[in-house]
Amino acid sequence: MTTSQQNDPLGITGTILAEKYRIDSMIGEGGFSVVYRAEHLIWQQPVAIKCFRILAQAPENKRDELLDGFIQEGRLLASLSSRSAAIVQARDIGKFTTADGMWIPYMVLEWLEGKTLDHVLFEERVAGAKPREIHEALALLEPVAVALEIAHAKNIAHRDIKPANVFVIGDPRGASPFTKILDFGIAKVMADHAAATAELAQTGKEITAFTPNYGAPEQFSRSYGATGPWTDVFAMALIVVEVLRGGIPAFEGDDFIQFAVASRDPTRRPTPRTLGVPVSPEVEAVFEKALAVAPTDRYPSMGRFWAALHEAVFPDIAWNPGTTSGVSSSITSSPGGRSASRASMPGPLQETLPRPSGGTAMMEGAPSLPALPGPTQNAPQAPFTGPVPMATSNTDRAPVADQGKGLMAFAAVAAIALLGGSFAAYKMFTKPAGNTPTVGSSAPVASALPSASASVMATAARPTECPAGMVLVPGGKFFMGSDEPSFKLWQPAHKVILDTFCVDLHEVTAAEYKECSDQGECKRPEAAPNWPKVAGSTDEEHEKKREAYAELCTFGKAGRESHPVNCVSWFQADGYCKWRKKRLPTEAEWEYAARGSDGRKFPWGDDDAAAGHMNAGGKEWAAWEKAQGLKLTGTLYDIDDGYAGTAPVGSFPKGKTRFGADDFVGNVWEWTADWYETYKAEEEINPKGAPAGDRKAIRGGGFNGGVLLWLNPAMRFHQVPDATTPVIGFRCVMNL
Template identity: 45%
Template sequence: MAEAGDRFGLVGTLVADKYFIERVVGEGGFGIVYRANHRIWDEPVAVKCFTALSNAPVEMREELLEAFVREGKLLTALSSRTTGIVQARDIGTLTTPGGVWLPYMVLEWLDGRPLESWIGHDDGKARSPERSALETFNLMDGCARALALAHARGVAHRDIKPANFFVLGDTLAPGVVIKVLDFGIAKVMQSQARTAMQATGTQISSFTPTYGAPEQFDRSYGATGPWTDVYQMALVLVEIMRGGLPALEGEQFIQFAFATQNTQRRPTPRTFGITTSDAVEAVFQKALAVKVVDRYANMGEFWTGLAAALELKEYPAIQAGETAIGQTVVPEGQGGGLKTRRSGELLAQQPVLTISAPPTPASPPVPATVVTPPAPTVKPMAAGGIAAIVGALVAVGAAVFVATRGGGEAEKPPEQPPPVEAKKVIEEPKPETKVEPPAPPTSCPEGMAYVTGKNFFMGTESEKPVLALARPLHKVEIRPFCIDIYEVTTAKYEECSDQGECKRAYRDSFWPQGASKRADWEKAKTAYSTLCNAGNPERKEHPINCITWAQADEYCRVHGKRLPSEAEFEFAARGSDGRVYPWGDGAPSPEHLNACGTECVAWRKQKGLPPVEPMYPADDKFVGTAPVGSFPGGKTENGLFDLVGNVFEWTADRFERYPTTEGEPAPPMPGNNRVIRGGAFNSSEPEHTDPALRFPNDADAHTHGIGFRCAADPR
């Protein structure tokens, strides 16, 4: 018998021979979400089935699937560049026990709850406290930057709403991680919707009327695009500031259409009695302009303007976009590599944006006025189409912003008004009481260092073969994080296992045989197993090794932490100044790290292992691991020890090759591999000290040369 809500009978079944469907998580007009267990990785994932595509004609399914896969690649490319977007893991189709064809997408499993459950309202009573513009800015900063990144790569969401922001953790305060959900297949949805509605001649769009922009109700206001996300984001910000009361008021589709198009009453903060400066109100007026040509062109422009209005003097710059409203055209099926008609960069390409003064409002704020609704200007829409839109509460909403009308013909960009020279002097806003911005969370648990996030170039341009997997160089945004100063020691790990909270570390070294001869593999395992640290009282302060990825991950979770992402690890090792090595630019030596010196060469000869050249012609005194922190000369700018050398370290990420071109991810890598970083005591190649170095390693291996440290989000 199917579980309640499981109308396709998928609970208890195995999808693609690896995803065991456990239960229904939620359902809406366009999809149903299941929690599943990945049988190979033994970890939870979310499987989202797109039910709105299930009625596609058989002859269209192959074409539809190709489009679906292209949009899935787009999501993968975006989520690989920012932690602010939910990560895509897999994509495919299935046939239900009842014979229904369903496309699905596998996403990372998130522990937490949607923003809407934090800030909603109950019968008109706000569920959350009111927040200032500054508090709201700090709360949503990560999401806005993720959307700005998407806009810079030619992608618009088009269904920004609290339900599509997911809060990780149990508090809603600045510094909490919030992820943007449902990027990926709106274009596919809309294409299928047009096909399905041809009989009535009605066109529908994937958006939620409560957060609809004027152009989503009536295209005479302009095409949809990144500026649509700006409008919707501004509505969400106002709702947060109001404690959960929506910015657009109404109960029916036509009422929302009137509210969003009403030029006499704009849903800005002051309309609802929220105290803001003139500069902040002016930013919201522009973000919520009825006509798209009067609005901010993208999230980067809006968010930078809001930072200026809030007088944030050194707000980190957001990557520039080159798109003006209605001007970008992306060829069908291409997620990246924008072909644009340049209209001038919207944001300066610089490491830090310094703002000297907030912008002067373009016009005085419009006072709140009660207006009797005139006849709405919304184009007629069939009742079925209205019901379909109102029901689309989990509609996915990202699309490359090709401006098209119902028939698929490219829409002419709206005319940009000519610049008009200002002839009127606007009075300076009256002095206001300045409120100092609250400092972002910088507190880290004991034993961890705070690392300030920023944009940096991850990877390398080196042509050396050992660094092939670290190419190409690509820009990544890192948010502030905490990371252990030292690798997790054997003593700390054994304390966790003695308490029954962690699995015991292995006493032998194991890795897949691969292409090695069995006799050589067995000899190496026997030799290196003597270097496993668990159970050796003389190595309590050495890093724990001979543990699997799952054991490392479990330890961090037990302690309220997590494994660092490989981007965080590289940034922590490279430093904000882009140094060659974690300690600076000096060549590796026994003063800096525990690697393979003359002691390593001698030990290998004694054990009958193949000879190697040492990294440096000196003895660093340690055949295997060394006590953590034994090489102060290798300390990073943040005071971290042993980020290269001693042991490689597990990171949170599965191994995938870096995207080869903008927006075009590399083919998925086979196997259950996780990324290891940092080099080890037996590293003999100097390139193993390069912060960009990355290798795939079987997650079930437990070797002598791999340990870990934990990361956490600032408090």
């Protein structure tokens, strides 16, 4: 978190607004807005004040028109929320001028306690919860469907329905969770009045009045027709599919164009069955209609869509949009009192690794190159299934929880959901000490994170000894990443400050993991690995490779007890570390432990990789591939290092880090705690990865590493967390 994030950008904290709202604190900042926690001095109740900073530079002759637009939308929101508790309530609206002359319109909203749906799904996925079945999805989202039908009956559309705009109050897995819609009308007012802020074009900012991850074809191009209630139907269908997939979004892409193509592709509609979720033919047919490319082929309103979906799931129970009891009270358990089978979590579509020349090396079971927002990559991009927020702030994310990265709080501080310029306030939930709050899918929140000097002082007061089997990594500063042009994903190099921590001397071995498994605390690895199939390869080719690579899995293999355990998913690695009262390292911790502060290129220094430094791809790897009848993927050096697969941990003492740890590069890639996100240039303190995503960051290269680039400690790559491959293992860290 940067120092700038801790400041109040509008300078109004501690002031009284409109003679009745005391501004207590800034709780979040995004590309469109800044949100404050305030107290209504008359009612003595907390409220959220949303200040639309994006309109601060509106020409003076357009300000009255803009304010009228917000008044109209505020009146609409107040009217709708009075008819449905599932729509966040608008309490007031107004304008003010800051001390430095910025004209700011604002809305006053009710203060909510709970979590946005994107965070609920993220936390459940990290915890390994099974995806919801269709009847459970209906129960969770029915209040939203009812509220939207009320609006649609008046021919009013939201136009930015997404998980970040669905707020969950109560236990999401309980008998009666309640969901609310956030930011009703904001997308419309932004779209209608974008032209009034002519100076935005000069600053390079653009207003995107919807979130492309959930955009309907007509939102990308008016050639498909006008937006309306049918647009919300499309987005709601995508959300239901995402819930059925355990939090994996339905659309794949890494920029606006890719989402536009996916939204309008008539050959592949994002229905449950298309994405591997087993549903009945009747349910699939409902989604096919709801997700039709042409608006005229879809259900005209949310009520029509929800009634059809309800009938497909519960043919004997009629749905009444006038009450929320029709579904939620009857489907907290599956029909017949039993849970239906759930679909397994699908993974990405491609496994490619970049070469310095810009070519592509196909590495089976290896991490797949993510296609996320950021600089153009040197290797072909694989589709990305995670959310890509549009029109948001470029400020750093606040650090998030070590493993779960869920919502959390310190004392009674509150946070907001910030995505695509839309947000509402809600109170955060407490997590273990040491975590800091974050919300929304893309934007940071205010935090009481200590300064760099405070971090150093805290480090000095901590113990200086680590448990047996771990080495000490003293806290300090380093430049994370690299500015070398050979690989864009490690750019830019940026300063990071870390506290002291302990890291495992070596990668977790097969014998160590077996101890956990034997005690019933860790899930036993499958005999054969499983990872996403390479795009363009046949099922037969993929199965042949899986069978061949199965012999390289180390768990339960005689003679490989001291080899790193592999063929384990991120969830299994996370579970083992927790069993040991440890955790997986963040990307920053992993890279710092591998290279320290002096900017060295490799753990041992700047000398290029050579024999005796690591277990990487040499003659032995090429010989193994040839013996298996597989396509050769290339070698790093023209020697035989003695290990076609993994090597016993610590077999390459020349490769020790400056802190004394073994095998930070080579042998196996290592899972980290972080979801992947592109780097930013600002200084960070104890940074964490994205609050959500579909790929976990991995580090270090493996025994099949045929390119020197892969073995640089700054190299970062990614894999879906449920993949199990022979080239990925892990090690743990712990705080002092």
